[in-house]
Amino acid sequence: MPNLKDAIIEVVSAEMPVDERLMIKKHRIIGTDKTIGKRICIVTGIHGDELEGQFVCYEVSRRIHENAGALKGIVDIYPAMNPIGIDSVTRGIPAFDLDMNRIFPGNSDGDMNEYVASEIIKDCRGADLCIDIHASNIFLTEVPQIRINELHKESLIPLAKQANMDFIWIHGNNTVLKSTFAYSLNSIQVPTLVVEMGVGMRITKEYGIQLADGIFSLMNYLEMWTDSNMNKKTPIISYDQDGTDVIYLNAPVSGVYVKERDHGSIVHRGDKIGNIIDPLGGKILFEVTAPDDGWLFTSREYPIVDAGSLVGRILKKEVYEK
Amino acid sequence: MTEEILFQIKALYRDDFRIRGYRFGNGEDSVCIMGSMRGNEYQQIYACALMIDKLKRLEEKGRISKNRSVLVIPCANPYSVNTKKRFWTVDNTDINRMFPGYSLGETTQRIAGGIFDEIKKYKYGVQFASFYMPGYFVPHIRMMKTGRENIELAKQFGLPYVVLHHPRPFDTATLNYNWQIWNTDAFSIYTTSTGNIDKKSAEQACDAILNFMSKQEIISFRSYEGYISRVVESKDFITIRAEKAGFFESCVSAGGKVTKDNLLAVIKDPYTLRVHQEIYSPQSGIVAFVHNETLAYQNTAVIKLIEDEDML
Numbered sequence: 243m244p245n246l247k248d249a250i251i252e253v254v255s256a257e258m259p260v261d262e263r264l265m266i267k268k269h270r271i272i273g274t275d276k277t278i279g280k281r282i283c284i285v286t287g288i289h290g291d292e293l294e295g296q297f298v299c300y301e302v303s304r305r306i307h308e309n310a311g312a313l314k315g316i317v318d319i320y321p322a323m324n325p326i327g328i329d330s331v332t333r334g335i336p337a338f339d340l341d342m343n344r345i346f347p348g349n350s351d352g353d354m355n356e357y358v359a360s361e362i363i364k365d366c367r368g369a370d371l372c373i374d375i376h377a378s379n380i381f382l383t384e385v386p387q388i389r390i391n392e393l394h395k396e397s398l399i400p401l402a403k404q405a406n407m408d409f410i411w412i413h414g415n416n417t418v419l420k421s422t423f424a425y426s427l428n429s430i431q432v433p434t435l436v437v438e439m440g441v442g443m444r445i446t447k448e449y450g451i452q453l454a455d456g457i458f459s460l461m462n463y464l465e466m467w468t469d470s471n472m473n474k475k476t477p478i479i480s481y482d483q484d485g486t487d488v489i490y491l492n493a494p495v496s497g498v499y500v501k502e503r504d505h506g507s508i509v510h511r512g513d514k515i516g517n518i519i520d521p522l523g524g525k526i527l528f529e530v531t532a533p534d535d536g537w538l539f540t541s542r543e544y545p546i547v548d549a550g551s552l553v554g555r556i557l558k559k560e561v562y563e564k
Numbered sequence: 565m566t567e568e569i570l571f572q573i574k575a576l577y578r579d580d581f582r583i584r585g586y587r588f589g590n591g592e593d594s595v596c597i598m599g600s601m602r603g604n605e606y607q608q609i610y611a612c613a614l615m616i617d618k619l620k621r622l623e624e625k626g627r628i629s630k631n632r633s634v635l636v637i638p639c640a641n642p643y644s645v646n647t648k649k650r651f652w653t654v655d656n657t658d659i660n661r662m663f664p665g666y667s668l669g670e671t672t673q674r675i676a677g678g679i680f681d682e683i684k685k686y687k688y689g690v691q692f693a694s695f696y697m698p699g700y701f702v703p704h705i706r707m708m709k710t711g712r713e714n715i716e717l718a719k720q721f722g723l724p725y726v727v728l729h730h731p732r733p734f735d736t737a738t739l740n741y742n743w744q745i746w747n748t749d750a751f752s753i754y755t756t757s758t759g760n761i762d763k764k765s766a767e768q769a770c771d772a773i774l775n776f777m778s779k780q781e782i783i784s785f786r787s788y789e790g791y792i793s794r795v796v797e798s799k800d801f802i803t804i805r806a807e808k809a810g811f812f813e814s815c816v817s818a819g820g821k822v823t824k825d826n827l828l829a830v831i832k833d834p835y836t837l838r839v840h841q842e843i844y845s846p847q848s849g850i851v852a853f854v855h856n857e858t859l860a861y862q863n864t865a866v867i868k869l870i871e872d873e874d875m876l
């Protein structure tokens with residue numbers, strides 16, 4: 243059995259006020275064949291309440307060790323970009339009430355968080371591919387998908403097609419997104435795919451396996467992994483720069499949402515998707531129905547809704563039939 | 565004075581979410597004053613309450629000009645104040661990152677949209693704002709450099725400083741930025757505090773707004789002369805950071821004058837009280853910002869200075 247080189251490396255650390263260091267660590271696996279100088283970064287946990295990527299990190303590492311001879315180049319696995327968030331069931335950075343995905347590319351002279359962000363970018367610089375795994379949030383469940391900013395679509399779509407995902411959603415540019423991890427890396431020519439799948443605070447094992455398959459397919463595409471038998475789905479692609487491919491279902495009233503249809507369902511105009519109920523009055527406040535035929539790729543998981551809360555997203559039928 | 569509900573959401577179990585406005589005078593929509601949008605902005609609510617009291621008395625004396633009206637919104641987020649959460653109670657989003665809003669969107673987009681529909685038509689917009697870092701500030705007017713900012717107007721508040729700052733990506737979704745884009749002359753006014761009430765600086769901010777309104781002939785009021793504002797760019801602030809994390813003890817207060825080598829603050833080891841860092845002033849100037857929490861994290865900007873070579 244050929245030997246892999248394995249190391250746990252501290253990417254960046256900072257001192258916390260009382261007897262603790264904040265540490266971001268990665269697992270570096272170096273393949274036996276050094277002729278290919280490529281590197282892939284698998285990143286997750288920027289949002290501390292999104293845990294789907296935890297299983298993926300483990301699974302990728304497990305499969306590499308099972309088939310060590312197949313790896314060429316370097317795999318860097320970063321399972322916890324926001325470790326104190328993960329530890330404290332917090333989406334953002336605890337104590338700062340800050341969304342870590344709004345502080346990139348960071349600043350080496352900035353505060354602790356900006357410094358950490360800048361060191362992370364430094365560490366990923368030069369990689370041939372980065373996969374940033376998210377898990378929607380605690381409110382919504384998503385089918386496995388890749389989201390792509392229209393600015394980076396040329397370089398990313400060919401890669402995204404290799405990733406064994408159900409859906410690729412190319413969306414319009416938005417100034418606010420400039421401070422995301424993916425945007426920062428894509429701007430320095432590190433192709434970065436943002437995966438959204440499953441739901442916050444949970445692990446959906448089948449999705450983890452699907453994405454792990456996709457990561458090996460991508461590594462194979464980059465000639466970093468030799469294996470003839472790859473799982474690779476053909477994804478539905480939405481070129482949605484103008485934002486017209488998707489119907490957003492927002493709750494018109496506050497209440498408790500009880501879903502009737504799961505994410506991933508094909509729905510027809512008029513189909514009931516869920517009810518917003520009033521447990522106090524024992525009534526249905528609103529029936530959520532499909533305004534048009536399509537694919538329910540997002541559905542609400544967390545039952546409490548305010549007026550405006552998203553309860554689902556439908557990709558229009560004409561888009562995936564094309 | 566008339567009191568009205570500007571925006572409302574019916575809730576499941578809580579009392580309805582309401583944004584209340586206080587209107588003075590009649591006719592042209594001249595000035596809108598916005599208070600707290602985050603749950604920790606008590607000073608911003610307090611300053612609006614003071615403003616409501618002053619405007620009420622001016623109105624009773626017939627001092628609000630003909631065909632001029634002023635709207636004060638003390639709080640755009642009572643739910644978060646009442647639950648002591650900084651951001652939106654369900655999804656932790658920030659209303660002041662949702663402008664111009666969207667009436668069919670997510671809850672905080674609807675709130676921002678509902679407010680903005682009411683207030684985008686005003687000629688002047690003044691927001692009692694708070695900084696993203698916990699600390700005390702020298703009172704100032706802050707404007708974003710959108711290309712539409714009117715610095716001469718900002719000076720008419722008569723506060724010691726007008727601070728200009730380049731919008732960062734997330735600033736484009738703030739009220740101030742969108743007011744400017746929709747042709748309102750927008751000013752953010754920073755008083756000293758946020759989570760605790762500083763009566764003196766709230767009073768100073770209200771006087772500054774009255775000054776401004778009197779110069780625009782919206783009210784007739786014997787205005788204070790105020791300061792001749794100095795215009796500074798936020799990037800020119802001298803930032804002093806904690807080299808190590810620990811207990812932070814400040815020796816100066818916001819607005820204080822310092823000369824080179826004055827002791828500004830000390831950072832101590834929480835277990836031994838050994839001094840990690842003594843922070844001395846690198847320059848003469850005014851203390852623009854002081855961190856106000858016991859804990860300082862590594863590299864936190866604990867003090868910001870505005871340089872002033874002429875300080876004696």
Ligand SMILES: [Zn+2]
Pocket residue numbers: 288289292376377378
């Ligand atoms: Zn996320």
